[in-house]
Structures are given as structure tokens and as C-alpha cells.
Amino acid sequence: MRKIKTLCKGIAVILVAGAMASPAFAGGKSLACYEQRHQPAVYKTVHENVVVRPARVVHQTIPARYGHVTEKVLVEPGRVVARHVPAVTRTIHEKVQVRPKSVGWEWRHVKGVKTLCKVVHPAQYAVQARTVVVRPAGTVHERIPARYAHRTRKVVIEPERTIARHVPAVVKTVARQVEVRPASSGWVKVSGQKRCH
Known part of the structure; x- marks a missing residue:
């Protein structure tokens, strides 16, 4: 591709230079004809995952749970x-x-x-x-006989504890355009003598 571009540029320079230097040759017999062609850039859409928020560990404190129990207690022994x-x-x-x-x-x-x-x-x-x-x-x-009474007291059912909770990362899929082939411009030889007249 580079060789073709170099060749085309060389031909174009020669043709332009020849046309500017020798006006007398304008309208002469054509040996070969070239035309300039432009190729636009080629793009495609790609999808990729982007981390919006990374994964993390959150420590959560769960308070203790209490309850009440009623029990029989000895007030005076027998x-x-x-x-x-x-x-x-x-x-x-x-x-x-x-x-x-x-x-x-x-x-x-x-x-x-x-x-x-x-x-x-x-x-x-x-x-x-x-x-x-x-x-x-x-x-x-x-x-x-012994004397008993009933007493209600507060007890810990489940003590306070701290747990580590894993929060997964938040990932978002985004679309973006990427260039597959850049735009190019070059001279292409025209086949056939009729194309030169």
C-alpha cells in the first residue's frame, strides 16, 4: 500500500510538473491515465465493560438482641x-x-x-x-415450706456482632466507535485508452 501511494504521488508530481512545464504537449497522445480516489475511514462499534464502582467490603454492625425471661427464685428456704x-x-x-x-x-x-x-x-x-x-x-x-417468687430479668439473646459484607462491583457496558481502517487517498491507473480521451 505504501509503495502504491509513493508511486501514485510520484506519477502525480510528474504529470503536474509536465503539464505546467510543457503546455505544448497538452492535447497530445495519452500513454496512461490516472484518477485520484479517496477511501473514507472505516469504523465499527465495539462494546466494552466499564467499572463504574469497584467491588468493596462493607463492615456492618448488628446490634445485640435482648429478651425477658421469667424464672422462679427462692425467697426463703424451708x-x-x-x-x-x-x-x-x-x-x-x-x-x-x-x-x-x-x-x-x-x-x-x-x-x-x-x-x-x-x-x-x-x-x-x-x-x-x-x-x-x-x-x-x-x-x-x-x-x-420454702417460699418462692417469680422474677423477670433482661437477658442477651444474641450479642452484638460485626459482619463483613461483600458489595460487588458495578459494571456498565458502553459502546464506542473505533477506527478499523484510516481514510486514504491515492492515484489509480485507469484501464483502457478511451478513459484517457
Whole structure:
């Protein structure tokens, strides 16, 4: 192609120079004829991927999750206590002999005369109250059960954590024109004698 261009340029220079230098030869017999031809540039559309935003790693913090649980707690443990039970008593009334039957001597006046007489003294009784024990005092061991209560408290269900999240690159397809063959211009020999007249 370069050789053809060089040849064409040389021929064109010679022809132009000859035409300018020798006007007398204008209209003479043509030996060869050439015409100038232009070839436009050839383009084509190509598609290529362009990275709009590169891939990256994003660290995201996920907060902790909490919840509430209700549980049974011991307020007071069970125990055994000794309890004193007092005696059970009651009062009863009964007739008792205060003084037994007896024989004695005593002075009396009989018909105006002081006389010593032997006399019988009957027994004497009285009602007295006394307390009797129905059930004696004692000690009773009593078991007191444990006491419980329900308490609600806050607990961590899932602790706070940081995760790495991959964000892929953003790629965009763009179209652009590329030159396949540049524009060219050259002289081409015309075939046939008729083309030269």
C-alpha cells in the first residue's frame, strides 16, 4: 500500500510538473491515465465493560438482641421450727373433808349448873377448786415450706456482632466507535485508452 501511494504521488508530481512545464504537449497522445480516489475511514462499534464502582467490603454492625425471661427464685428456704405447746388444764370442784368426826369434852350449862359433857363433833366438809392437767406441755416440730417468687430479668439473646459484607462491583457496558481502517487517498491507473480521451 505504501509503495502504491509513493508511486501514485510520484506519477502525480510528474504529470503536474509536465503539464505546467510543457503546455505544448497538452492535447497530445495519452500513454496512461490516472484518477485520484479517496477511501473514507472505516469504523465499527465495539462494546466494552466499564467499572463504574469497584467491588468493596462493607463492615456492618448488628446490634445485640435482648429478651425477658421469667424464672422462679427462692425467697426463703424451708426449715423446721420447734414450737412449745403449753399444757391443757381445767379447774374442777370437789367436796373435801375439812375436819374428821371426833369426840371431845366441852363445858355446858345444864339447868343452871356448869356441867362437863362428852360430845361428838361430826366431820366437816367444804367444796374446794383445783386444777388438773388434761394434756401436758410439750414441744412440736413444725416444718415450714420454702417460699418462692417469680422474677423477670433482661437477658442477651444474641450479642452484638460485626459482619463483613461483600458489595460487588458495578459494571456498565458502553459502546464506542473505533477506527478499523484510516481514510486514504491515492492515484489509480485507469484501464483502457478511451478513459484517457
